[in-house]
Amino acid sequence: MNVERMRPGLGPLYRQVKQRVIRNLIDETWKPGEMLPSEPRLAEAFGVSPGTVRRALDELVSENLLVRQQGKGTIVCRHDPERSLFHFFRLVDPAGQRPTPASLVLACFRRRAEKAEAARLSLTAGAPVVVIDRTRSVAGRPLLVERLVLPARLFGELAQVAPADLPNTLYTLYEERFGVTVYRAAEQLTAVAATEREAELLAVAPGTPLLEIDRLATSLDGVPVEWRLSRCRTDVHRYRVELV
Structure with a gap:
């Protein structure tokens, strides 16, 4: 040593x-x-x-x-799926239980970062990023729709992976395949109205109130590695944080 x-x-x-x-x-x-x-x-x-x-x-x-x-x-510690879910998935059902969501990846592609994406990820303007669009469901019922934006310099190979081959818990993939451990995740919550596309994916009416979770995940050395925007139904599930 x-x-x-x-x-x-x-x-x-x-x-x-x-x-x-x-x-x-x-x-x-x-x-x-x-x-x-x-x-x-x-x-x-x-x-x-x-x-x-x-x-x-x-x-x-x-x-x-x-x-x-x-x-x-x-x-x-490893970012195994159970640990990742426990620490980073904050939606609970009426009984206070945290469900295990199933993911459906709608798209995974590479492009140039938009201005807001570059700013959040501390990238230069137009830097290459990987974008993942997906929905997450519980017991077949759509719960949230989200977009993840990742620096291509870290995760460029993901753009070549078939959407069906992406795992439900991506933090495990980041660690095992790319050697990137998510250390912290800072979240901001906002109330928004469902767009027509979000309403279709979530089986709600356009304009339905949704909870937006804006999460910036950073690695051990404090580098932003993922910007995730999730928009969630809250008619059944709730966002819960325990303070001790």
């Missing part, structure tokens, strides 16, 4: 350890599903106390980058 020892004066030592662990995840020194060295080994390598390492790892566990397994150690 080759890591840089921490240096006093550059901020709290546990935060330096945390950032160094994140850098090792970005560099794939430790890959999803792999086990980290023991806390005593990390403490020795970083030149800090085991308590400092534990505090740094505790924060990364709370941020769902790492997971502790009893009797095994600390493991780098």
